[in-house]
Amino acid sequence: MHAYRAALLRFNQQGQVLYDEDGLLVVGPDATGRQVVQLAGDFRALTSELARDFPGLAVTHWPGRILAPGFIDLHIHYPQTDVIGSPAEGLLPWLENYTFPHESRFGDLAYATDVARFFLDELQRHGVTTALTFATSHPQSVDALMAEARMRGLRLIAGKVLQDRHSPDGVRDETEQSLIDTETLIRKWHDVDRLGYAITPRFAPTSSASQLRGAGELASKYKAVWIQSHVAENRDEIAWVRELFPQSRSYLSVYEDFGLLRERAVYAHCIHLDDDDRALLRDRGAVAAVCPTSNLFLGSGFFDYAAADRVGHAYGLASDVGGGTSFSPFRTMLAAYYVGREGAAKPGLSLSPQRLWWLHTAGAAKALGLEGVIGNLQPGHEADFLVLNPAATPLLARKTAQARNLEELLFALIVLGDERVVERVAVNGAWARSAGG
Template sequence: MAVSPPPRQALRGDLLDFTAAPVWGDTASTAVRYRPDHHLLVEGGRIVGARPAAEPLDPSWSVADHRGHLILPGFIDTHVHSPQLDVIASHGTALLDWLDTYTFPAERRYADPAEAEAGAARFLDALITHGTTSAVVFATVHKVSADKLFEAARARGMRLITGKVLMDRHAPDGLRDDVEQAERDCTDLIDRWHGVDRLAYAVTVRFAPTSTPEQLAMAGRLCTSRPGLYMQTHVAENVDEVKWVAQLFPEARSYLDVYARAGLMNARGVFAHGIWLDDTDRALLHDHQALIAHSPSSNLFLGSGLFGWRAAEAAGIPVAVASDVGGGTSLSIQRNLADAYKVQAMAGERLSAWTALHAATRGAALGLGLGDEIGSLEAGGVADVCVWDWAAGPVAQRRHEVAIALHEKVFAWMTLSDERNLAAAYVAGVPRHQRGAVSPC
């Protein structure tokens, strides 16, 4: 059953978002907009403004009093696998073995419509209870898995970008399609879901090794078949993977060049990982305005490598943050941002809370071409908003008490918090989570 937001609601708390991209390393950034003890005004599911809580509101406003809490835009997870909750925290393999041992058996179950439906609901509710209100998602090779994801996201009012995975080789029985049937399935899903409410279709190439050149070419054609289509895939995640791609596509200059030759580079392209890229690759991503979905927890857990964020930034490539569950070990964006800090520290860099949080909110939205809809608390945007405890537990509470500057407080929050800090989550103004439960659809 659909739930409508109150006609006019005011969310009271400490508002934090961004008006521009922070400069790397700047802890006193003018790009940060912090408005302590304000009302965020929401009407018809959209943000219409903000004002100090000391200014009285007329009785037409329904007030949700979250004073003393941090209010942020809902997080945007730019790369995550819906069926892989089943294999999160699986022990002992690198990428290619991990796929064969854990991932592919879990994904095969999603051929069953009942499993696909239950899995979609479980996954989207888990995102919301971790403070993620929008996502770019890999389903499975099965058409029904994408269909059920779209259906469940629509019921929850979420901004979701997903698509049926394309894999016609180097995958086990039950997880391979073929070029013709895959094209028919994608076209049908596009016709049914693309542009409906807050849904968009992503042409979803698993990664170059699992698609024949013919399938890659078909995917490239699909990308131009309808305005606003996205493309998502993996690139240059793991050294052995890069070597395999070079063997399979000897004519290509690089892993990324495989996608370029197939017509898969565009401004709505989301490339997960991008660890093992060179300057020519980065220039190509910049020229096509494509997005890198940095997945720090997954990269550390699978031993894939350390992402060069500064090199991507210097090349003008938008970088967003992703959980990549199940290679990643948590849907919590804060836990992934804490790992991103550690990845950069290994390179002698210091990732600020501002750059990190911007990449999970406004930066991700802009990279997806959705800056007018999500990622900020700006008037006119959709009210995807999360309310967080500043601190949970005695350690975090003490750290918060002694922190002085705003960046110090927010960095401590980012490093020490997770889904247990989430007090409430609103999707298009509808309260979908209130401390311990997801609201019914």
């Protein structure tokens, strides 16, 4: 059992930020042995409860620091760690020239393990405590990442990529074997400690109808696993899908036609959708992973927040490394703000700082179907949290010292913050360490 005193950031059930300038966070084991939040709120208001329920418990005091939920990344590619920052004319040339050649190396378990360690270190360094991530088409790539995440006690969701056509040697898989491998990996890794499995067609053009149909059958059989893929990212890609699946109403409808739209289905990008597509996401309980740094870098387009909110489908934020340009949630939130400005119907803030922070924590947890489990620092939530230093750099210290309210404080952190803000990372109640110790 541990108790910490600092400023405390969390959310109520309506997604509104709760902020205690002098807060208390108590974490400890629940009846199942999970490390969870036991007590959270204003320090002085909880003094009596702390003494009564946790007599003699020492309180670690961090003046000038903020305790906040760990960030959640809704879409990222761990095998693309070394592809980040590669120049390309657009999505499809980028895949052909950089991504596929690099991913072909992940059939080597030792190589995949080395990248997995570095990848998880980077997530940790940037304050990301849960990620929904692509592996490659090689089962070894899943084994490497899951084994390393399990050793660290992480909550992580990942899956073997399915791509049995329109892919080069080295990453193209075989239809029947790919589905056998997927089911084997589900049974091996899903719901082991804090791990989850995601059925992972790369995107519709690289899967045959037989592979997509098999993926849908697995999604129906294993309803607790996740589904992840890409949709409507790039206009050239959309035209290609139209040629390959002329019977489907839209790109998104391809996944619906094969039984791949349901709760716990997360589709990256969702840029070029119409309202029928948005309603389909809403009605099936599927969600969008918004990837603003990737969309800006590859020139794909802008996610329409206003349309998503009008129709009522859920979404959360994601880095999309390596198309995305940073592991940092601060960079992702800032890019999301830029994108919202581009599509804003009227002058003003496109997305409020509180909304941006929620979309990368509690809102992302809700999108994953893990509301009440992660992404917040309310009692009963798993104890994944950060110690943030709002004075981590001279400019940030100067700016945050002048903040007149919470909105200005959070916005300064979003605009000026980076991994230097993240002083400590707690995973399942324990201070996280890198692969090197």
